[in-house]
Amino acid sequence: MVVPELRAWRAARPHVVRVARTVKPHVVRITRAVRPRAVRLTTSQLTAVSATVGLALAAGAVTVAGPWDSTGQRTAERDWAASRTPEGGTHHAGTSGTHRTSPRPAPSADSVLTGLGGPAGTVPVPAGKALADVLDPLLANPVLGSVRTAVVVDVATGERLYGKGAEQVQTPASTTKIATAVAALAARGPDHRIQTRTVLEPDTEEVVLVGGGDPTLTARKPADGWADLDTLADRTATALKARHMDHVTLSYDTSLYSGPGLHPMGVNDNIAKVTPLMADEGRLDRSTSGPAGRAADPAADAAGKFADLLHDHGITAAAPGPSKATGRSRALASVSSPPLSVLVERMLTNSDNDIAEALARQVALAAGEEPSFDGDAKAILAELKKLGLPLDGARFADGSGLNRADRLSADLLTALLAKAGDPAHPELRPVLTGLPVAGFTGTLSARYTDAPTATGVVRAKTGTLTGVNTLAGTVVDKDGRLLAFAFLTSDAANPPDADLARAALDHTATALVACGCR
CATH class of the missing domain: 3.40.710.10 (DD-peptidase/beta-lactamase superfamily)
Structure with a gap:
């Protein structure tokens, strides 16, 4: 069935949309202001590519619903x-x-x-x-x-x-x-997801917060589906209590990346220091997902927030400092980002610069290159050459x-x-x-x-x-x-x-x- 909005738009632009039945219908979501409705449109082979416009709808009548970020972050x-x-x-x-x-x-x-x-x-x-x-x-x-x-x-x-x-x-x-x-x-x-995790060092009973490179990790409530520090704190606290531990030393590990973390443009309201551990892209004002002042050390900022959340879940943690998880560490808990596609x-x-730099690091990590600005460049060129x-x-x-x-x-x-x-x-x-x-x-x-x-x-x-x-x-x-x-x-x-x-x-x-x- 074709909903009225799409029918009207198709009538106005007959050269763009032709709707037909097919043995393999697929669903494209379009919405009014509040309530989504589903529309079934055709799929054919090479012109499947010409349907990037399949989500294009009449201005003022409907808005596009898509899986891209919906936090309102500005460019x-x-x-x-x-x-x-x-x-x-x-x-x-x-x-x-x-x-x-x-x-x-x-x-x-x-x-x-x-x-x-x-x-x-x-x-x-x-x-x-x-x-x-x-x-x-x-x-x-x-x-x-x-x-x-x-x-x-x-x-x-x-x-x-x-x-x-x-x-x-x-x-x-x-x-x-x-x-x-x-x-x-x-x-x-x-489908790749980026993991942020906590581990326990058995010799020192130190909890280490290990950054995996997820710039969308958030300390906001609600997290709206993104990986969040509160969930990680809750899971970590549960694992610690099962070990009868309620006082711990907390540290954080940013060893995944190497090389300078500071972009040549420097830290500003729209890009933070590039580090594998950050919450809300290092924003000092966590109430906004738009431009905001950034922490000089996003990893320390995230670890401090995590310590506060552990306290909320019944675990007292000393002020966190930098460290590195060892091969003897034992897994406590983890949270994962949405899929890389998202x-x-x-x-x-x-036009999120923090995510862009994090994704470049992911290319370097996958290629076995140094996860740094130089290593990213080599890995990106090599990956595109393969294509x-x-x-x-x-x-x-x-x-x-x-x-x-x-x-x-x-x-x-x-x-x-x-x-x-x-x-x-x-x-x-x-x-x-x-x-x-x-x-x-x-x-x-x-x-x-x-x-x-x-x-x-x-x-x-x-x-x-x-x-x-x-x-x-x-x-x-x-x-x-x-x-x-x-x-x-x-x-x-x-x-x-x-x-x-x-x-x-x-x-x-x-x-x-x-x-x-x-």
């Missing part, structure tokens, strides 16, 4: 840049706009990339010259700065339809997170894109998006489902307000640093073809007005929506 670049404009650049516009719900695993490829429009062969592919006629004038807009590169790719075939400086590498800003997401999902898998979606939707992606000139200096030393090409970014839509790589699908949705979620929630044709149809990762403005994602054109695009623009000498540059990039993506281009 990391935005407020960080507002406080440090000379180094960090201008900010993303708008708040995250996501709804507060418990995290859920990423939906399957079939349920998110629902086939809309029949076999891929029946949907025309845009012609390169026609695309150039539309895009060249838009990318020539001087508000974008002096350097502009762009690529448009047909996701179903991987064919490049348009290129402008396609292989030229430049600073990608936060679109780097697309590469980090692909590498993490390929290295660890979408972390990836939260990171992409809200056969175009890496000429690419360089990674971090996982978040805050480091200006990062270098990616528009060719690589579109190849990453196309790979995420490849039926042979369903493990990468959270890269597409986590992209912010124009007018609805994350860093695009307050953009495209004057572009109704693009609302809900453009899904893209934003990137902004001073003098750098980027956008990479997917659109479905008016013929129903899913296109991946990447627009990278910059001007170091004369940084453009960020608001004007973002509007110009949004206008360019909107033009793809309206373009049959044959």
Whole structure:
């Protein structure tokens, strides 16, 4: 059955949605303001990829419900840049706009990339010259700065339809997170969970809180489905009481990572020191999931909070200090993060720098590289090389894109998006489902307000640093073809007005929506 909201939207956009019955129906959730309803849409093979728009709905009628983070966390670049404009650049516009719900695993490829429009062969592919006629004038807009590169790719075939400086590498800003997401999902898998645990040293009766690298570990109540310190404290207290222990020495172990933990940009309201143990990303104000002052030592901060929670559960712990669990330690308790697919979606939707750096460390750990900024870079490049992606000139200096030393090409970014839509790589699908949705979620929630044709149809990762403005994602054109695009623009000498540059990039993506281009 097709609910009224979807029927109305389909009537207004017949080129995008075709609903049919199939032997394998799948469910896509859409909601009104309060109550979710289920809709069954078709699944077909290659055009399954063109249905990233399957969650795109009429603005003002419904909101998108997805498994990406719903804590309302705002993008990391935005407020960080507002406080440090000379180094960090201008900010993303708008708040995250996501709804507060418990995290859920990423939906399957079939349920998110629902086939809309029949076999891929029946949907025309845009012609390169026609695309150039539309895009060249838009990318020539001087508000974008002096350097502009762009690529448009047909996701179903991987064919490049348009290129402008396609292989030229430049600073990608936060679109780097697309590469980090692909590498993490390929290295660890979408179902991987990050564990935070406590152990008991038998010789000293010392309890050690061992960080596993989960930046979403929370001290908030309620935890809303994320791994939380209170649950870990409760389980640890139960295990200690079973041993007739109610007074312990508490320490914490951050030995999982190596190398400097401080990002070159330093600690600020939107990125903490990179450490395997932190609660609420080291925020000093735990009442907010948005930008906030960060603890100078997030691990000590988390351990102190854990000691307080142990006390609440009947265990007295001495003030915690750093230590390292030995091979003789005995397990007491543990909590696990949501699946990596959920972390990836939260990171992409809200441009979360702390999660991005944690995911980069996960790639290094999986590859046996040193879990540090340098080791992360080696591991990410190696993982992407395994996928056969175009890496000429690419360089990674971090996982978040805050480091200006990062270098990616528009060719690589579109190849990453196309790979995420490849039926042979369903493990990468959270890269597409986590992209912010124009007018609805994350860093695009307050953009495209004057572009109704693009609302809900453009899904893209934003990137902004001073003098750098980027956008990479997917659109479905008016013929129903899913296109991946990447627009990278910059001007170091004369940084453009960020608001004007973002509007110009949004206008360019909107033009793809309206373009049959044959």
